[in-house]
Amino acid sequence: MYDKRDMAVVITAATNLKWLNSIYAGVDGMPLDLFHERGTIVTNGAGINAITIAEYVVMGMLTVAKGYRDVVRAQERREWLMDSSGKVELFGSKALLLGYGAIGS
Structure with missing residues (x-):
């Protein structure tokens, strides 16, 4: 229900x-x-999906930082990028966690 x-x-x-x-x-x-x-x-199910969601968020951050979408779109057009679009490094970056619960701990 x-x-x-x-x-x-x-x-x-x-x-x-x-x-x-x-x-x-x-x-x-x-x-x-x-x-x-x-x-x-x-x-209740508090925290039941915490690891899955946290890993999904990290994947999303890496996808954006490394320009994965641009690389995949180029490959679909059969274009091979000579210069990577994803040059952003996450090392040393800070993130804001809202609703600090099982996902953020």
Whole structure:
């Protein structure tokens, strides 16, 4: 069930629910007070994709810095670049992480 509002309605109606595991990292929109009253255990997927997403971000940074898109487009045109378009080095660069959670730690 991907609609969090519909999920909250269904969960609220499940009066005998003992444990809820959500694939979502956040539990916003869920009736947490009601779960606490009923003694329902709530677990979530926080950090489940942290490594995958962090590696994807690094890949994206390298793709831009090294001009990979230009190289691939040139190859599709059967052109072989004599001078690399990707001369940006990331060494010593700084990055800003917003929402510092499992991905940034």
